[in-house]
Amino acid sequence: MNPAGWASLQKAAEIINRACRENRLVAVWGHDDIDGIASTAIMLDALRDKAKAIYYIPPKSVTHYGLDREVIDQLLAKGVSLLITVDSGISSLDEAEYAASKGLELIITDHHELPPRLPKAVCLLNPKIPEDLRPSPDLAGAGVALYLAAAMDGEPSEGWLNEYPHRTAWAALATITDRVPMTGENWHIARAGLDFIENNQVIGQLNDLLGISSDQGLSPRIISQTYVGLLSSGISQGFRHETLELLQGDFDHQRWKELYSDEQLWLNRMEDQVAAKTETALADPNPLKVLADEQMPWSLVGPVVGGVRDRTGHPAIILGRKNGLTAGECRGFEPFDFVALLNELKGFFLQHGGHKPAAGFTVIEGREKELIEALRKYGIKNQNLILRSKPSEKTDHRLARLDQITPILPEMLLRAPYGPANQPPVCEFENLLLPKYSQPGDRYWLKYLIASQKNEDFINFKCSCTMDVTHKNNFYLDILSVKANG
Ligand SMILES: [Mn+2]
Structure with a gap:
């Protein structure tokens, strides 16, 4: 250190x-x-x-x-x-x-x-x-x-x-x-x-x-x-100076409040775009998902391509328009390497850069169609590597009931905070009482679940979840999948 x-x-x-x-x-x-x-x-x-x-x-x-x-x-x-x-x-x-x-x-x-x-x-x-x-x-x-x-x-x-x-x-x-x-x-x-x-x-x-x-x-x-x-x-949206000022201590409450409500609208638009693009990507047999959309606002391209990557489980590229030029954002899973891809195809780019799982580029004018063809060929050529590059889906703990979680918690605290290459544990419960309409994406405070196990509105699920812990030692269950038991 x-x-x-x-x-x-x-x-x-x-x-x-x-x-x-x-x-x-x-x-x-x-x-x-x-x-x-x-x-x-x-x-x-x-x-x-x-x-x-x-x-x-x-x-x-x-x-x-x-x-x-x-x-x-x-x-x-x-x-x-x-x-x-x-x-x-x-x-x-x-x-x-x-x-x-x-x-x-x-x-x-x-x-x-x-x-x-x-x-x-x-x-x-x-x-x-x-x-x-x-x-x-x-x-x-x-x-x-x-x-x-x-x-x-x-x-x-x-x-x-x-x-x-x-x-x-x-x-x-x-x-x-x-x-x-x-x-x-x-x-x-x-x-x-x-x-x-x-x-x-x-x-x-x-x-x-x-x-x-x-x-x-x-x-x-x-x-x-x-x-x-x-x-x-x-x-x-261009608030780079304001963001710097915010970090430095100059907080304009009104401005950020407005941004926040804009952001909620923006998130809704993003959701629609992710859903639409995921559908297109899944219909395409190429393992490298290459999508082009001249109409998509540039600020949406990065988050949407990340969403497509997560939903399809495949590396994805979206080409859009950025300041009068065609540009692209790439998101994937390692070991698939976008830096290697961009280097191999660098003849098409004005600029390119980034990391193995996340990169970007701008395209030399007039070469867009050829580039898309080259990307599709690259996808087929590297099919085996792409199909091996997935987020892991392993289960760390198989538990019968919620009370069996207690021994896991001290180690969880020691290993936190979690992130890439240090993933939180994934638990699978045979029987877990949860609110009736629970679905993937729901998050429950562990203390609340423990206190609610006798709640009559709860029903019994087979459930897979990942866990999270805050720096104030609050534990959460994030539901990955649920299936009602019996
Ligand atoms: Mn950086």
């Missing part, structure tokens, strides 16, 4: 601290998703009392990921002499060269998959670059920023994650949102951060709006279904 052993981290911290001492203007280059904005908040916080700092977060309408020459020129005109990217930049080879040619010092911090050739920068900080004593390669962008912020303070103490609770809270939120493996350093960041998120006045203020009671406590699952939806829909 100690940041001290990661050589590139120490180098980046030294360069930043020197620029601060020399009183130079520093700019942070973010990315417009929750991870990118949390990373920006962390870097700005680390620079706060040390340097004059400004930031730039590219709007979604910018047609490519990473750095951009025109904006580099604007930053230079403002007098910026050190640029630090967060959660982005690892694929910006030409732009990095351009920055160097203009005398702009560039530190790239990112966590995305490494491109075949790395950009030239005074320092490259990406945990996927093999390096002695670096932390987990699976850190989120904000995890990288959190390490860098700590290193700027010199040798960190043992309990450095607790030193700046707001930074750890932001990094935890991003770690959960980016769906990176909930293991190693990510697990520690999330575990410490869950406490801090709730105590963070700012994020805590959203609880009223989202209907989260303060004694309930938080889990990654609860966060994903509440904060993440609201903040993501805010960002996708």
